[in-house]
Amino acid sequence: MNFWESIVNSVEEASSFYFLFELALIVFAVKLLGHLSTKIGQPSVFGKLLVGILLGPTVLNLIHPNPLISELAEIGVILLMFLAGLETDLQEFKKNAFAATTVAIGGVVLPFLGGLGLSMLFGFETTVAVYVGTLLVATSVSISVQTLRELGKLKSREGTTILGAAVLDDVLGIIILSAVLGLTAGGSAGAGGIGDLGVLVAKIAVFFVVAVLIGYYVLPALLKFVQRFQVSQTLLAFAVIVALLFAYMGELFGVAGIVGSYVCGLMLSLTPHREEMTHKVEAFSYPFFVPLFFANIGLVANFREINPEIIWFSVLLAIVAILCKVIGCALGGKVAKFNTKSSLVVGAGMVARGEVGLIIAMIGIERGIISNDLFSAALIVVIASTLVTPPLIKLFLKEKGETDTVKTSVGA
Template structure:
């Protein structure tokens, strides 16, 4: 019954912390992230990472991105695809150079330096999505550009990681052509399924004489898209986001949107926010404060200005470009997965793993206040 106690602690403290965060002028998600650090091994040790937390948080992030897809203005996303591509490229090149350079400056070998550069390239907009929703900016030009850039970034970073593991990893033989082929297959299949299959599945399942047939059908589609994405070595959140977009084009959009949010935000999404903070541990970093501080600052600045450059090149003004850059700063669960993969493949030294994890958490923590500040300045 230990997981019941964990649920009590997580649900109670995330709501209280979220309210306190709003009262001091910050997005609610910031307080929820801090709760994860306080309840986890870094401070109180009341909640421990485990299979229950992992599985609930996985469902939470999928539902979060599914809701983002439901609320995304597809026409706005189409209009901003060039900007999204430019932001994704800027948000990869500058962070990669920064990560490689700072690792080299601290004496790491070229292999480890290159891999740190790959970690710096990662982007997870699940936190940014929550902040944009709280501010009613998810369908703004900046918001849709951030979402589009994150999808492109995910594809490019996975390919970059595969190249690294194929060329200099230990015991990994990855076909780059096969990997790119899988990405193309994913997008073609998702497009066809979203256009032809999803409306028909919803229309077929919705009339079933059982409770909540519509929302159950939507969840089946969401998880099926996410599973298919993972099967083809894409992030599951991209599949969930695509499923949300597909259902948003049907007559069931508002019904699904109205019913999915209580399910997501009452239990699964809070566990996801807390799970990020649970990764923080201060064990073994006593001799690495200089390294930790340096990589954290460089990680934040290179993503911020990489996104800023990409947005400026594609026609955004300086203030809106800062908003977009801030939305790309969070590395989130994507970077944690890459770091864990690199550790297993011998591309990341074990003694630096904790510092990298803390850097990832800090980039996630600074994203909500940065977004709020820059959005306020761009819309005085």
């Protein structure tokens, strides 16, 4: 074998390790665009969200969605929501329970009616229109969490209200989705669908009871036990293990995994190790897992293949999705006695659909409820609503005069 043949063989063998190059490129690009975003006066998360679109099929076509990146991204969002739970002031959380409820209701009703009305206006059949309305109900608060953390406002009244409302939004969204799937399935409508919905509601209730009991009574005892282990980074290992287990338990009970990890962090915030645990999990998550989560959102988009005939509907649907969330949640904030600007901050924090919207869209296309064109429209809604969330939060906070203090220790 001569020199050139050896080079060719080495290249062919290295192709099976191309994922290493992909991961390195994603992490570098997320850091770079996050930095550039702050240079133009936006939260760094805005730039990070563009990475997947730029590197993926839409622009440069260097990286394609794949199971490895998707699963690592799932770990990233689970850890991000776990950190949000750790940083939540439980007393403030309890005080804002009523506000969270009114915001969640506003964030469900108005977007659902907006999506339903626009779809029927464009001539879609009722079943499809109802599903599009359900898609707009989704809320993915992980983007808002990162933005609020950067701005040092995650523990504010607005921040805790957004977190509480997002958890309720997820629960309400899951119930509505299950009801729609039950009523649209050929043989599952009627009593069977209602029965399945009742079972789901019971499972969700059981999850929260079990999660709180385990979090309050079992986790502190386990934490004391594992600290006796003569190994390195015991506290970090414990935090990651329980975050992943709570996320898995959430999925088993029909609740999103990010809700499970958030509840886990919320319960561990009551322990004396809250601050140390937060710093260790940040150091573990932000260099690698969280950047992959941001990039993966854009990677799944391929705007080159969108049918031009669906573009206008997609644009209008994205506008309706954003406005209905802001207005609906802001009205909920006003009911809870927030002033107008604080209400708008809360509304902006509930706009992003993120991975929750993608999941609902995927279920719709797999069940044959929506077409490929409508899936593309849903993708535009997810990307657009996710991209506008950081600038909107920054804008409304700036109007309040509250963006001077930025949490510089966080830089995913």
